[in-house]
Amino acid sequence: MNDHVIRPIRADEWEKVRDLRIEALKDPAAPIAFLETVAQAESRDDAFWKDRAEGAATGPVVRQFVAEDPEGDWVGSVTVLVERAGAEDLLEGEITHDQGHLVGVYVRPEHRGTGLTEALFAAALDWCWGLAEPRLERVRLFVHEDNGRAQAFYQRAGFAFAGTVVPVPGGDGAMELELSVPRPE
Ligand SMILES: CC(C)(COP(=O)(O)OP(=O)(O)OC[C@H]1O[C@@H](n2cnc3c(N)ncnc32)[C@H](O)[C@@H]1OP(=O)(O)O)[C@@H](O)C(=O)NCCC(=O)NCCS
Numbered sequence: 001m002n003d004h005v006i007r008p009i010r011a012d013e014w015e016k017v018r019d020l021r022i023e024a025l026k027d028p029a030a031p032i033a034f035l036e037t038v039a040q041a042e043s044r045d046d047a048f049w050k051d052r053a054e055g056a057a058t059g060p061v062v063r064q065f066v067a068e069d070p071e072g073d074w075v076g077s078v079t080v081l082v083e084r085a086g087a088e089d090l091l092e093g094e095i096t097h098d099q100g101h102l103v104g105v106y107v108r109p110e111h112r113g114t115g116l117t118e119a120l121f122a123a124a125l126d127w128c129w130g131l132a133e134p135r136l137e138r139v140r141l142f143v144h145e146d147n148g149r150a151q152a153f154y155q156r157a158g159f160a161f162a163g164t165v166v167p168v169p170g171g172d173g174a175m176e177l178e179l180s181v182p183r184p185e
Pocket of ligand 1: 105106108114116142143144147152
């Protein structure tokens with residue numbers, strides 16, 4: 001892990017953003033980890049990925065962090081969405097806090113359990129707590145009820161059940177659990 005760099009993406013790295021996303025969607029855990037299919041991601045044009053990378057590199061409300069190995073390969077990623085209280089939320093109605101929302105959490109299988117996921121989360125949370133405006137009250141995420149490995153990691157990282165349970169959009173009755181970690185004092 002020590003030879004990996006954790007950093008935000010740059011705006012011109014859209015091809016790597018695309019390739020890592022499609023790789024994540026091919027992971028055996030993808031059906032309980034992500035709300036998108038390989039076919040959907042592969043159908044998006046270059047402009048979509050360029051926009052996504054630009055927004056996640058320089059925009060005020062999205063930041064994508066990646067773990068990069070010494071050869072320059074990306075082996076893990078987490079994206080922060082900054083959400084404002086009162087805004088509309090596709091999953092649960094109205095957003096209730098100024099908060100960070102972590103999405104797109106993925107680490108290559110050979111790097112799981114190595115501390116790399118902790119390093120990615122530390123970078124994402126540091127960025128959240130460092131934002132001056134809005135000052136974020138908490139960071140949250142949603143995890144599928146059957147994704148035991150992700151749940152175990154999130155709990156070790158300080159996330160606890162936040163009380164909200166929502167059906168997986170387009171799912172078969174399965175549920176997503178909201179977990180959150182409060183702003184440190
Ligand atoms: C989720 C993910 C980022 C977690 O990172 P990780 O490096 O694997 O996490 P760690 O190995 O450090 O921690 C996972 C914990 O789950 C435990 N675990 C492993 N398999 C498990 C399983 N099937 N059920 C429950 N717990 C499991 C591990 O022993 C470890 O426990 P510990 O905290 O007591 O040590 C990574 O597994 C991943 O990319 N998974 C595929 C994509 C995904 O599910 N993303 C999350 C979407 S919400």
